[in-house]
Amino acid sequence: MAKGIDKIASALREHGKVVFFTGAGISTESGIPDYRSQGGIWEQFRPIYFDDFMTSREARIEYWRRKKEFSIQLAAARPNRAHQAIASLYGKGFVTAVITQNIDGLHQESGIPDEAVIELHGNTRRVRCMKCSALSPLEVAFALIKDGDPAPECPCGGYLKPDTVSFGQAMPEKEMNLAVTLSKKSRCFVVVGSTLVVQPASYLPGYAREAGGFLAIINLSETPYDDVCNVLIRDKASAVLQALSKRLIG
Numbered sequence: 001m002a003k004g005i006d007k008i009a010s011a012l013r014e015h016g017k018v019v020f021f022t023g024a025g026i027s028t029e030s031g032i033p034d035y036r037s038q039g040g041i042w043e044q045f046r047p048i049y050f051d052d053f054m055t056s057r058e059a060r061i062e063y064w065r066r067k068k069e070f071s072i073q074l075a076a077a078r079p080n081r082a083h084q085a086i087a088s089l090y091g092k093g094f095v096t097a098v099i100t101q102n103i104d105g106l107h108q109e110s111g112i113p114d115e116a117v118i119e120l121h122g123n124t125r126r127v128r129c130m131k132c133s134a135l136s137p138l139e140v141a142f143a144l145i146k147d148g149d150p151a152p153e154c155p156c157g158g159y160l161k162p163d164t165v166s167f168g169q170a171m172p173e174k175e176m177n178l179a180v181t182l183s184k185k186s187r188c189f190v191v192v193g194s195t196l197v198v199q200p201a202s203y204l205p206g207y208a209r210e211a212g213g214f215l216a217i218i219n220l221s222e223t224p225y226d227d228v229c230n231v232l233i234r235d236k237a238s239a240v241l242q243a244l245s246k247r248l249i250g
Contacts, residue, residue, distance in 0.1 A: 004233040023193045030078060030106060096116075118175050124138070
């Protein structure tokens with residue numbers, strides 16, 4: 001692990017800035033389960049597709065029931081040492097941006113400003129109206145549920161839904177385009193805690209590598225880019241990123 005960390009640190013010193021790409025594996029150490037591994041969320045629940053949410057009140061009721069259950073875990077979660085290490089590197093000017101597949105908002109809670117976090121799958125702490133697109137805090141929807149509406153709606157009559165990307169729902173165009181641009185321009189691209197199998201986000205490390213960028217992968221399981229990256233470290237995100245932060249800023 002030490003040699004790999006040294007190589008990442010050297011690349012970052014050489015290029016000055018890094019783009020981090022993070023997945024569920026960075027937040028599991030905060031107590032948030034991932035989606036695909038044994039015991040993950042999709043093993044416990046069958047996904048509710050976007051079309052079902054939009055056409056079935058029963059599906060919306062079940063969606064919000066699960067959401068309320070999951071929110072208990074989320075409320076207890078705090079940024080772990082991996083999030084904190086990235087935030088420390090950002091504070092010292094080493095990080096261009098964090099592109100994340102996560103919806104938990106823990107990068108922002110660790111101290112990275114909203115404008116430096118590109119959320120490819122949205123953020124579960126806010127709610128969007130599917131008709132007028134108005135945004136509101138998650139607590140607004142929970143208050144409506146508490147008042148007796150198990151499938152809360154906006155005053156305009158639109159369905160309220162957490163501002164996250166569901167199965168069958170289009171990716172946010174603005175965020176995805178920005179992520180592609182950053183990946184292609186990045187001279188140093190570090191993947192943390194992602195299996196890199198969910199498209200189109202999984203293409204981003206490839207864009208960075210094809211453009212000649214340095215690519216590092218920090219993940220416990222295999223990824224499609226293991227054979228083409230410059231550095232591969234199979235270890236917990238917190239241990240690796242804390243060590244990297246110490247190499248660079250002490």
